[in-house]
Amino acid sequence: KQEVTQIPAALSVPEGENLVLNCSFTDSAIYNLQWFRQDPGKGLTSLLLIQSSQREQTSGRLNASLDKSSGRSTLYIAASQPGDSATYLCAVRPFPSGTYKYIFGTGTRLKVLA
């Protein structure tokens, strides 16, 4: 059974710091992995999607890596800003699966202090 774990559960950093959020999953048979951002009272916004054949994806100050064999993904945020404060969720889409039955982690609550 696929399980997704995110560490740490919460993180506070001063503005400008580079930081890494961790995600681990127990079954390496996945289609892809997505990182989402969730703001209080709002829905989820997809940040990056990494296919199972890829090692990393980049978007602006964000870089996500995937090591499928070890069941790990990291989200790297460069030069953090107060606007980055949110909960970051990692989700894997198991294989085989023809649907979007994503398995979510419980998230990392990030607070960037001005």
Added chain:
Amino acid sequence: NAGVMQNPRHLVRRRGQEARLRCSPMKGHSHVYWYRQLPEEGLKFMVYLQKENIIDESGMPKERFSAEFPKEGPSILRIQQVVRGDSAAYFCASSRLDRITTNEKLFFGSGTQLSVL
């Protein structure tokens, strides 16, 4: 192009009442997914629907919960005789296709926060 629309944003019900949650997918999307987020827990898959069909309801409780996605109108998640344990955020997501390329993203709505008194 409006995103996934969910309403109401907040819903308060007393134990034993019925709760109806609505979701209008993004324009051009015909696949809808419902997820539930309990306090301090991750999102859990409930049900996957296409127009007029339930494809996968393996994550939905067998009793009191039902979902539909009619030919016309929004998808409805219905909870009968609500109990306090049903209090959670319910999120709807939509996609254009189902098992296409592996880089098809899910688009989520803002959720409905259900509170059962």
